[in-house]
Amino acid sequence: MRTWFPYPLLSLTLLVMWLLLNQSLAPGSILIGLVLGMVLGWVTLKLHPARSHLHRIGRAARFALEVIADIIRSNIAVASIILRADRVPAIAGFLTVDLDLEDENALALLACIMTATPGTAWLEYDRRRKTLLFHVLDLQNEEVWRATIKRYEAALKEIFHD
Amino acid sequence: MSHLTDLPTWAAFAVCGLLLFGAATTLIGSLGLLRLSNFYERLHAPTIATSGGTILICLASMLCFAVLQSRWIFHELLIVFFVTVTTPVTLALLGQAALYRDRFEEQNGVPRKHKPDSEKSTD
Amino acid sequence: MTELAITWSVLLSQVMLGLAMACALYRIARGPRAQERILALDTLYINAMLMLLSFGIRSANTIYFETALIIAVIGFVASIAFAKFLMRGEVIE
Incomplete structure (x- = not known):
């Protein structure tokens, strides 16, 4: 087969x-x-693409639901920011976060998820220093965004580990 | 407009509601291109149109044709799948290209390479 | 009554999609830089695709679907090519 x-x-x-x-x-x-x-x-x-194996289909399904909920919430948040943009200018900014993902496919998936979420945009991943540079539209609380990325990272690590 | 009136009332209202809501979401996303002030902020706007607008309008289309022709093959799923998979790739690549160009021209407010800072972009 | 509501809501959503396309077109014309134009072009492709889908719903014709799919595919490839072109670095407008 x-x-x-x-x-x-x-x-x-x-x-x-x-x-x-x-x-x-x-x-x-x-x-x-x-x-x-x-x-x-x-x-x-x-x-010769990088091979990785999916583990824990149930965990992956739960992660997918989590991401969809986040995307819906972020859609509403960004829509309200755009509608208020002339009165309250958006507080946007760059953030860096340290990542600990080895798997290429997991990194690619993280990039897709972060860019598909309207509030965050993936900009650059430094392979040697293992830091990720990303842009956030609503920079009220930096720690919340870092915690979100860390949560995604932990879930992806669990799903993709060998 | 001849065929849409063949829909039963509940389906007609559901289709119209989804269509209106999706179009409004798309409009807000495109409005973001006008109202936000620099490139990195504008990078966030089209994702609303792609994730929200596309899914809602495709749902409307699916519902419409499923009830009208009573077929249960949803080829609109292809569009949803394709758009949600490809748009992040485009936007991430575009963000990288913009970052590269801004660094090359030494614009202000763009983070340097290998220097973690979280400065606000002001170009 | 239902007929009137359907007619108007489909028309209204097409007007909104048209306005969305106008926003993207304005951003293409205005710039100020190449990356903004490409971003707006990508948005324009998506909006055009949604417009075609709404035409399909309006006329209850599935022939628009193929066009929408082709626009989505071509838009993706075009935007990727443009973004790659900017990455080369030698090209400063």
């Missing part, structure tokens, strides 16, 4: 995507989707 589908999750995603694009569940579509997943899986194998 591993020789045919080196990245089962990727192949499955591609199959689902193909079926959604075609809007059909005909055997032909499923066959082409499987072939597509297989071929692109081999291509990905040639690219």
Whole structure:
């Protein structure tokens, strides 16, 4: 199975995507989707991406819910900042935080989460010093933001540890 | 406007509510581009349009076509998935590019390399 | 009654999306720097895609969906290319 589908999750995603694009569940579509997943899986194998293993699916699901709740809250907060921007100028600023994540994929996921949250934007990660520079729109309380990043980091570490 | 009136009342109101709410969210996000004062602040605005607006309008579209054509294949999920996955990549890269350019031109208020400070940006 | 509410709310949301596109266009024209223009272009792509989706809802036609998806894909690739171009560093406007 591993020789045919080196990245089962990727192949499955591609199959689902193909079926959604075609809007059909005909055997032909499923066959082409499987072939597509297989071929692109081999291509990905040639690219040698950093491999990491997902542990604790339940913890990952809880983390996803947590992130969605944070994004909704942050959406509302940033919307109110924009609407009040002419009266109360936003107190924005740069922050740095030390990270302790080894896994490349975990770092990439953290970058996506932080940028997808409207209040925070990922700017630069220094690999040697292991510090992350990010920008915050509502800099009322620096410690709250640092604590949020630390919370994400702890969760990702738990999910991605080897 | 011919087909939308075939929707049952509850679905019509749900679709309209989601559509209005999503459009308003998108408008607020784009308004942020005008009202915030520098690039790093503006970087936060489009994420409202992408995360909030796209999801709400796609939900409206899903609901509309699911009830109208009674099909349960949600291809709008592809758009939601694609937009939520790709926008952070674009914005993070753009933020890095902006930081690089500002450092290169030695603008004020941009954090130096290897020097942790949390100065307010004032360009 | 319901018909009137639907007509007006779809129209109103399209007007709001149009205003959002106008905001992004203003930022593209105004600048002041290249990164702002690219950010606004990315927003414009997303707004155009949402506008197409709302046209799809209005006319109950799924053909708009493919266009919306293509705009999303092309917008992503274009913004990434522009951002990469800025990263090179030699290009100062």
